[in-house]
Amino acid sequence: MKSTILDLKAIQVRIAKKEYLTDALKRHGFVALPSNAIINKRLPGLGATYCELTAPRHSIIIEPNVPVIVGKALKHPEAFGVYRGVTAKQIQAYLKSDVPYKKILTTPESFGRVKEAAAKANVCLHSDYFMLIDECEKLVQDIHYRDSIALPIDDFFKFDQKALVSATPLYAVDKRFAHQGFRVVNVEPDYKYRKAIEVITTNNVAETYYELISELNKLRKGRGTVCVFINSIATIDSICYRDSAWGNDTATFCSREGFSKLIYKKDRNFYDTVEAEHIKRYNFFTSRFYSAVDIDLRTKPDVIVISNVRTLEQSMIDPATEAVQIYGRFRNGVRSFTHIVSLKPDMQVSSGEEVCKEVHASEKLLSYWKERHEQAVNSGEKEMWLEAIAGTSFWDICNADGELDPLKLANxxxxxxxxxxxxxxxxLLAAYGVVPFFDVTDSHREFLIADDDRVIALSRGVREVMARNLLEKLDRLHDLMNRNPAKHKSVMHQIRSITGSPWAELLYRCYLEKGLEWTLKCKGRGVMMERGLESAGSLAQKNSELLRNKAFKIFRVGYEYEYGEIDKALTKLYAKHNLFTNRSSLIQDLKRYFKLTSRSVKGRRYYRVEAKK
Incomplete structure (x- = not known):
C-alpha cells in the first residue's frame, strides 16, 4: 500500500540483465546500500542482502523468519544467525571475535538479545552498525497476528545508518521517515522481465488442483517437481491424504508448531527449513516460505498457489507482493506458475475511507474514555474505564501507550x-494486470460439487434437508459419470469430497445399495439407513467362525486399542467380506468376540482386550 500522505523523494537506479545490485549501485555512486532509504528492488533475487552481507561495515539484518536466516548463514559462514535457542552469551562471543566485519542475521523477536549482548560487550549498535530490515512488507502484512515483528522499529530509527529493502515494499505513514530525510530508491531493470502466470477461478479448489496435477503429469510424462503454496495446514493434510502421496513423493514445509497440527504424520517428510535434498516430487509450503527464502533447484518446478477464500480467508495472497515473492523463491526460474482461486462475493469489506472514518471516530471515543479514567476517584471506576478502553476494537491498532500505531493502521x-x-x-484480474512482474492469462473451471457443498456435507444441520441436497448432487454426479466414463476419476474425487463424514458415507452407501427413492424415504435418519443396510445375512456372517478367527488374529488379548484403531481395523475386515460397517455399533461388534474394559484419556477412548469369547 503506497502511502498518499508520506511524500518521499525518489531516485532511480538502472540495473542490467544478470547484473547484481552491488554493481548497479556502484555505477550510480553508492559503495553499498544507501542509508535512510526504502529500497524497492522491483525483482526478487537481485542480491540486496548479499550486498549488505559483503559490505565493508558491521551490519544487523532483520529477517522475517528462521528459515531465511539458516539459509543465508550457510552461504555466508562469517555471518551469525540469531533466533530462538541462541543465547546472549553466544552473541557476545561473536561480537568479540576477530571477524573483521560482523554480520548479524536475526528475527525481530530475537533482536532484544542482540541488544543485551551488545550492551555487555560495550558495543554501540546505533552508531557502529548498519541496520537493514529485509522483506520490509512483512512489517505491514504480519503485524495483526504477530505484534513482535515490530519490536526493532523504534531502534531502527535510532540507528545512524539504516535502510528497508524489498522487491515489493509496503510501508506505514510514519512521520519519522520524513523527519530523517528518507528516500525511495527505485531499482529499474533495463530489460524485459515479465513472467507468465495463469489465474484459475473455480467453485471447487480441490478438484481444480487435482485436474491441474493430472494435466501436469501428462505434460511432464510423470516427471518433474511441483511446489504448492497454501497457508493452511488442514488443506495440505486433506490434499496429501486424498492423494495417498506419502513416502518419498511428498514433502511438507512448515513450522514445528504447524507440523504438530497435522493429523496424518506417519511416514511424513516434514522440514522447517528448505534444502535441495529435501525437495520431493510434490512439495507443500506454508506462508513462512512465501518470501526471503532461496529455493535452489536443479530443475525448474511447476508452482501452484492455492487461495481457497470461500472456506479459508487466510489463504488470500496479494498479487502485488506475495505472488511476486513466491515466484522469486526459485532462483533458477519456474516452468509454470498458477494461482487457483475461489472467490467470496459476500465477504464483508471496508473501503479505505470507511476505515479512516472508523479510526477517527474511535480516536475521539478513546480520548473521552481516557479523560473519564483520569477523572475517576475510586479504583473500581478506574478499572471499569480501563476495561472499556482495552475492549474497543480501536485498541487493536494502538501501541502500548494507547497511541495510534502507524504499522497497525497500515495493516x-x-x-x-x-x-x-x-x-x-x-x-482480482485487474489487480494482477497492473503488477509489472506478470503477464496474466486466466480461465474458469466449474464443477457440480462446490467448496460450499463439501463444508455443508461435513457439518451438522437439518438432516432431512441436507440428505435431500446431498442425494441430488450424488445422483447428478453418477449420471455424469454414466454419460461420460472419461470423467470417472474426477467424479469419484468429488464424491469422496462430500462423503467424508460417517453420516454422509452412510447416506452414499444407501444410495448405491438401496437406490435414490428408498434413501430419500429415510430422511437422513442414521438408524433407518443402518437397519436397511444391515440384513440378517450380514449379522450371521459377523457371528461366523471365519470372522471370529480373523478378529482373533487382529486383536490380541492383553493389548489396549484406541477407538480409531478399532474403527480402521474392523472397517478393513468388513470391507474384505463385503459387509456394511455400522460405526454406531463398532464396540458392540468387537464384544461379539472379546471381553472388553475401557478408559478415557484426554477425551480419547481406549479399549483393553481382556479375553476371547
Missing amino acids: RMYKEQVKSLYTERGK
Whole structure:
C-alpha cells in the first residue's frame, strides 16, 4: 500500500540483465546500500542482502523468519544467525571475535538479545552498525497476528545508518521517515522481465488442483517437481491424504508448531527449513516460505498457489507482493506458475475511507474514555474505564501507550484492500494486470460439487434437508459419470469430497445399495439407513467362525486399542467380506468376540482386550 500522505523523494537506479545490485549501485555512486532509504528492488533475487552481507561495515539484518536466516548463514559462514535457542552469551562471543566485519542475521523477536549482548560487550549498535530490515512488507502484512515483528522499529530509527529493502515494499505513514530525510530508491531493470502466470477461478479448489496435477503429469510424462503454496495446514493434510502421496513423493514445509497440527504424520517428510535434498516430487509450503527464502533447484518446478477464500480467508495472497515473492523463491526460474482461486462475493469489506472514518471516530471515543479514567476517584471506576478502553476494537491498532500505531493502521487498510480483490473475479484480474512482474492469462473451471457443498456435507444441520441436497448432487454426479466414463476419476474425487463424514458415507452407501427413492424415504435418519443396510445375512456372517478367527488374529488379548484403531481395523475386515460397517455399533461388534474394559484419556477412548469369547 503506497502511502498518499508520506511524500518521499525518489531516485532511480538502472540495473542490467544478470547484473547484481552491488554493481548497479556502484555505477550510480553508492559503495553499498544507501542509508535512510526504502529500497524497492522491483525483482526478487537481485542480491540486496548479499550486498549488505559483503559490505565493508558491521551490519544487523532483520529477517522475517528462521528459515531465511539458516539459509543465508550457510552461504555466508562469517555471518551469525540469531533466533530462538541462541543465547546472549553466544552473541557476545561473536561480537568479540576477530571477524573483521560482523554480520548479524536475526528475527525481530530475537533482536532484544542482540541488544543485551551488545550492551555487555560495550558495543554501540546505533552508531557502529548498519541496520537493514529485509522483506520490509512483512512489517505491514504480519503485524495483526504477530505484534513482535515490530519490536526493532523504534531502534531502527535510532540507528545512524539504516535502510528497508524489498522487491515489493509496503510501508506505514510514519512521520519519522520524513523527519530523517528518507528516500525511495527505485531499482529499474533495463530489460524485459515479465513472467507468465495463469489465474484459475473455480467453485471447487480441490478438484481444480487435482485436474491441474493430472494435466501436469501428462505434460511432464510423470516427471518433474511441483511446489504448492497454501497457508493452511488442514488443506495440505486433506490434499496429501486424498492423494495417498506419502513416502518419498511428498514433502511438507512448515513450522514445528504447524507440523504438530497435522493429523496424518506417519511416514511424513516434514522440514522447517528448505534444502535441495529435501525437495520431493510434490512439495507443500506454508506462508513462512512465501518470501526471503532461496529455493535452489536443479530443475525448474511447476508452482501452484492455492487461495481457497470461500472456506479459508487466510489463504488470500496479494498479487502485488506475495505472488511476486513466491515466484522469486526459485532462483533458477519456474516452468509454470498458477494461482487457483475461489472467490467470496459476500465477504464483508471496508473501503479505505470507511476505515479512516472508523479510526477517527474511535480516536475521539478513546480520548473521552481516557479523560473519564483520569477523572475517576475510586479504583473500581478506574478499572471499569480501563476495561472499556482495552475492549474497543480501536485498541487493536494502538501501541502500548494507547497511541495510534502507524504499522497497525497500515495493516488494517492493507487487509481490507486485499480482501476486496477476492469478492469479484474482475477485481482480482485487474489487480494482477497492473503488477509489472506478470503477464496474466486466466480461465474458469466449474464443477457440480462446490467448496460450499463439501463444508455443508461435513457439518451438522437439518438432516432431512441436507440428505435431500446431498442425494441430488450424488445422483447428478453418477449420471455424469454414466454419460461420460472419461470423467470417472474426477467424479469419484468429488464424491469422496462430500462423503467424508460417517453420516454422509452412510447416506452414499444407501444410495448405491438401496437406490435414490428408498434413501430419500429415510430422511437422513442414521438408524433407518443402518437397519436397511444391515440384513440378517450380514449379522450371521459377523457371528461366523471365519470372522471370529480373523478378529482373533487382529486383536490380541492383553493389548489396549484406541477407538480409531478399532474403527480402521474392523472397517478393513468388513470391507474384505463385503459387509456394511455400522460405526454406531463398532464396540458392540468387537464384544461379539472379546471381553472388553475401557478408559478415557484426554477425551480419547481406549479399549483393553481382556479375553476371547
